[in-house]
Structure formats: structure tokens, C-alpha cells
Amino acid sequence: MSTVTPSSSVDDPISMDVPADVVEDVLEGSLEDKAVNPPPEPEAAATGAAVWDPLNALTAGTAEPAARFRYDVRSGDWWWSPGMFDLHGLTEGDVEPSTELLMSHKHPEDLAATEQTLRSVLASGEPFCCRHRVVDTHGRVREVLSVGEAVCDADGRITTVQGYFVDLTAAFSAATERASATARAIEQRRPAVDPTIEQAKGVLIAAFRLSPDAALELLTWRSEEIRVDLSVVSRGLVAEFHSLQDDNLSAARRACAHLGLMALDED
Structure with missing residues (x-):
């Protein structure tokens, strides 16, 4: 020894x-x-x-x-x-x-x-x-x-x-096993990440220079405002930006229009 x-x-x-x-x-x-x-x-x-x-x-x-x-x-x-x-x-x-x-x-x-x-x-x-x-x-x-x-x-x-x-x-x-089991149970109850919501967040991040959390808050607000599921609101926003429209709207104005917000003045 x-x-x-x-x-x-x-x-x-x-x-x-x-x-x-x-x-x-x-x-x-x-x-x-x-x-x-x-x-x-x-x-x-x-x-x-x-x-x-x-x-x-x-x-x-x-x-x-x-x-x-x-x-x-x-x-x-x-x-x-x-x-x-x-x-x-x-x-x-x-x-x-x-x-x-x-x-x-x-x-x-x-x-x-x-x-x-x-x-x-x-x-x-x-x-x-x-x-x-x-x-x-x-x-x-x-x-x-x-x-x-x-x-x-x-x-x-x-x-x-x-x-x-x-x-x-x-x-x-x-005690470690109990903690691990609790963490696994919480993870299993956590909803799966919806790619459409993530895409919609990306749209708002790019349009308004928001943080990911702020983008999600804005989508959640719109969902509660019109009483429509968050994934539906997100899908509509993504579809709006995928569509080909010749209206010369900026990304910020297009996002505002879809979310029912007052139009922004462009810089």
C-alpha cells in the first residue's frame, strides 16, 4: 500500500x-x-x-x-x-x-x-x-x-x-436512482418539440430580432388572443412566409399582419 x-x-x-x-x-x-x-x-x-x-x-x-x-x-x-x-x-x-x-x-x-x-x-x-x-x-x-x-x-x-x-x-x-427516475418521468411528460413552432419562432426572430423566448411568448399571446392552438398559429405564420406574394411587404410588416398587430413603419 x-x-x-x-x-x-x-x-x-x-x-x-x-x-x-x-x-x-x-x-x-x-x-x-x-x-x-x-x-x-x-x-x-x-x-x-x-x-x-x-x-x-x-x-x-x-x-x-x-x-x-x-x-x-x-x-x-x-x-x-x-x-x-x-x-x-x-x-x-x-x-x-x-x-x-x-x-x-x-x-x-x-x-x-x-x-x-x-x-x-x-x-x-x-x-x-x-x-x-x-x-x-x-x-x-x-x-x-x-x-x-x-x-x-x-x-x-x-x-x-x-x-x-x-x-x-x-x-x-x-437516492440517485430516485432522482434519475423522477427526471425521466418529467422528461417523458414533456411535450415533444414541434418543428412548426420552432420554424415560426425563427421567422419572428429574423423579422423582429427577438430572442427565442420572446418569439415564443409572442406566438403564445396570439394563440390565446384568438383561442387557436399554438401549433395552428405557427403553421399559419410559416405558410404565410412560404407563399409567393407580390405585395412588397417587409418581413416585419408581413408578420405583423398575420399576428393582427398594428403595422410598423419601415426604417
């Missing part, structure tokens, strides 16, 4: 007693792979602080699959649940999770934003929620919502970043 180098450096990496070199290591992908054990209980519970559970807040009443992760700021270790490995197209036990592995699977267009999210949570400790794309080992793009928080020790130092990846790919596909 190739290492992804972050697109930008950390100018002001930390504001809550987390060593600057730790944040640099996270974002520069220089952490060494280490043996990872299942995560302990959050330290916030030991201090009596309420533990915010983003999964309950996000997926209450839904069946969205969620993959868990935890990053130990002090040691640089990552823990991934089996779902995290599956989401990235990996097999648990074949590879150890790391910052560079995580970043290497970000969609190129979302990499910078993901780096900024990680930088922000390490600096502020505030809960986060963002949508981005993961490209798995098979090249499949997954639409993912990541949500999580930083956990602090009794002295307020950030010790852990933990949270969930919720795979929304199926939901996005369904």
Missing part, C-alpha cells in the same frame, strides 16, 4: 497540550506500525465524565452499518473494528491499521478536507461529523459519514480520538 503524504503541513498543530510532534507524525504518515490490541474503555468514563456516543446519536432507529475506530494519541496506535477493514476492502489480520493506511484510501478530492478534520479534532477536542469518500482495495468508491470525538484525561489532555464510519453508499445509490 502506497503512503499518502498530506497535501499541507501543520502550521499551528495543537492548542490543548498535545505535543506538536505527535500531530506532525499523524499528518505526515511517519508513525511506525505497532501491534494493536482491542481498545480499553474510554478514559472519560474513569474520570466520571459523560461519554458522548455518536453512533447512538446518528443511527438511532436506523439499520445503517457502522464501523468503529480508535486512535491512541500517545502511542500512535490505531484500532479498527472488523467493519473498518471490510469498508476498505481489507482482511483483518493481514494488515495493521495506521494513519498512512487510512489516508491512502481517501478519495483524492476529499483528502485535504479529511486531514483538516483530523487536525481540528486534535487541536480542539470537539466532536466532528463529515462526509467523504473511501476508495477500497478493489477500486470501489464508498460514500462514508464519519462521526467521532476526542477523549481527554483528567488534566484535559487529548488522549484518544474515537468514532464511527457509517457506510451510506447504498443510501446514496438509492
Whole structure:
């Protein structure tokens, strides 16, 4: 797996007693792979602080699959649940999770934003929620919502970043299909373009130097004025200009006469 180098450096990496070199290591992908054990209980519970559970807040009443992760700021270790490995197209036990592995699977267009999210949570400790794309080992793009928080020790130092990846790919596909079906239904209900109306518009565009929309408005007005279908009005106007008449009328005067408009003075 190739290492992804972050697109930008950390100018002001930390504001809550987390060593600057730790944040640099996270974002520069220089952490060494280490043996990872299942995560302990959050330290916030030991201090009596309420533990915010983003999964309950996000997926209450839904069946969205969620993959868990935890990053130990002090040691640089990552823990991934089996779902995290599956989401990235990996097999648990074949590879150890790391910052560079995580970043290497970000969609190129979302990499910078993901780096900024990680930088922000390490600096502020505030809960986060963002949508981005993961490209798995098979090249499949997954639409993912990541949500999580930083956990602090009794002295307020950030010790852990933990949270969930919720795979929304199926939901996005369904929404896209519904939107496409709606667009197709609208297109099917749209009346076919009448070539005669288009020809009549061309006549008015040439005669009066109108825009296509203005030409159509003029034809529609005449149709409503005399209570005759628009296609009939258009056909009559086109026929008027196809006929051979030796009356020396200009195109503008001929159009005015057919549409029942007051005659124009020629320039």
C-alpha cells in the first residue's frame, strides 16, 4: 500500500497540550506500525465524565452499518473494528491499521478536507461529523459519514480520538436512482418539440430580432388572443412566409399582419 503524504503541513498543530510532534507524525504518515490490541474503555468514563456516543446519536432507529475506530494519541496506535477493514476492502489480520493506511484510501478530492478534520479534532477536542469518500482495495468508491470525538484525561489532555464510519453508499445509490427516475418521468411528460413552432419562432426572430423566448411568448399571446392552438398559429405564420406574394411587404410588416398587430413603419 502506497503512503499518502498530506497535501499541507501543520502550521499551528495543537492548542490543548498535545505535543506538536505527535500531530506532525499523524499528518505526515511517519508513525511506525505497532501491534494493536482491542481498545480499553474510554478514559472519560474513569474520570466520571459523560461519554458522548455518536453512533447512538446518528443511527438511532436506523439499520445503517457502522464501523468503529480508535486512535491512541500517545502511542500512535490505531484500532479498527472488523467493519473498518471490510469498508476498505481489507482482511483483518493481514494488515495493521495506521494513519498512512487510512489516508491512502481517501478519495483524492476529499483528502485535504479529511486531514483538516483530523487536525481540528486534535487541536480542539470537539466532536466532528463529515462526509467523504473511501476508495477500497478493489477500486470501489464508498460514500462514508464519519462521526467521532476526542477523549481527554483528567488534566484535559487529548488522549484518544474515537468514532464511527457509517457506510451510506447504498443510501446514496438509492437516492440517485430516485432522482434519475423522477427526471425521466418529467422528461417523458414533456411535450415533444414541434418543428412548426420552432420554424415560426425563427421567422419572428429574423423579422423582429427577438430572442427565442420572446418569439415564443409572442406566438403564445396570439394563440390565446384568438383561442387557436399554438401549433395552428405557427403553421399559419410559416405558410404565410412560404407563399409567393407580390405585395412588397417587409418581413416585419408581413408578420405583423398575420399576428393582427398594428403595422410598423419601415426604417
